[in-house]
Amino acid sequence: MKSNSQSFCNKGIITDKQTGQAIEGTHIYINQDSDIGTISNAQGKYLLKSPRNIDHLVISHVRYRSEVLSSERFGENEVQISLTPSTEILKEVILIAQNTNKIIKKLIARLNLNHSV
Numbered sequence: 001m002k003s004n005s006q007s008f009c010n011k012g013i014i015t016d017k018q019t020g021q022a023i024e025g026t027h028i029y030i031n032q033d034s035d036i037g038t039i040s041n042a043q044g045k046y047l048l049k050s051p052r053n054i055d056h057l058v059i060s061h062v063r064y065r066s067e068v069l070s071s072e073r074f075g076e077n078e079v080q081i082s083l084t085p086s087t088e089i090l091k092e093v094i095l096i097a098q099n100t101n102k103i104i105k106k107l108i109a110r111l112n113l114n115h116s117v
Contacts, residue, residue: 008050010057012079014040016064023083026061030054035106059083062093 005101022044029037030050044067047058059067064083073079097103 009048010079011045011047011071011077012069012080012081014044014046014059014061014083018083018085020082023061026059026064026083028055029058029060030057031040035110036097062090 012028014023014028016023017087022042023045024040024042024086026040026044026046028040028046028048036048036050038046038048046112056073057069058066059069059081061083063086065086067081067083069079069081
């Protein structure tokens with residue numbers, strides 16, 4: 001849903017296009033360089049709030065093809081997003097966390113701004 005021109009709020013549910021099951025742990029964010037984003041909960045639901053209006057959202061999950069949600073869909077009460085399973089096989093995934101204390105403090109400070117529903 002769109003708010004006024006100063007802020008943005010969008011909620012939705014992420015499901016598997018083939019099975020219809022909810023997808024937990026889907027990353028919903030504005031862009032790669034932004035720290036504004038959220039993750040879907042166990043029911044596939046998410047709520048994303050931003051202090052500014054945006055044009056699109058990126059929806060990504062390691063086991064699915066990424067999607068871009070355009071602003072035309074923001075008017076829906078709860079956006080239904082179906083992701084297509086990825087056929088790519090990952091041989092190895094390496095996660096490196098840097099400045100974990102800083103990241104955790106920042107997440108805690110923003111907890112009330114971005115959360116799953």
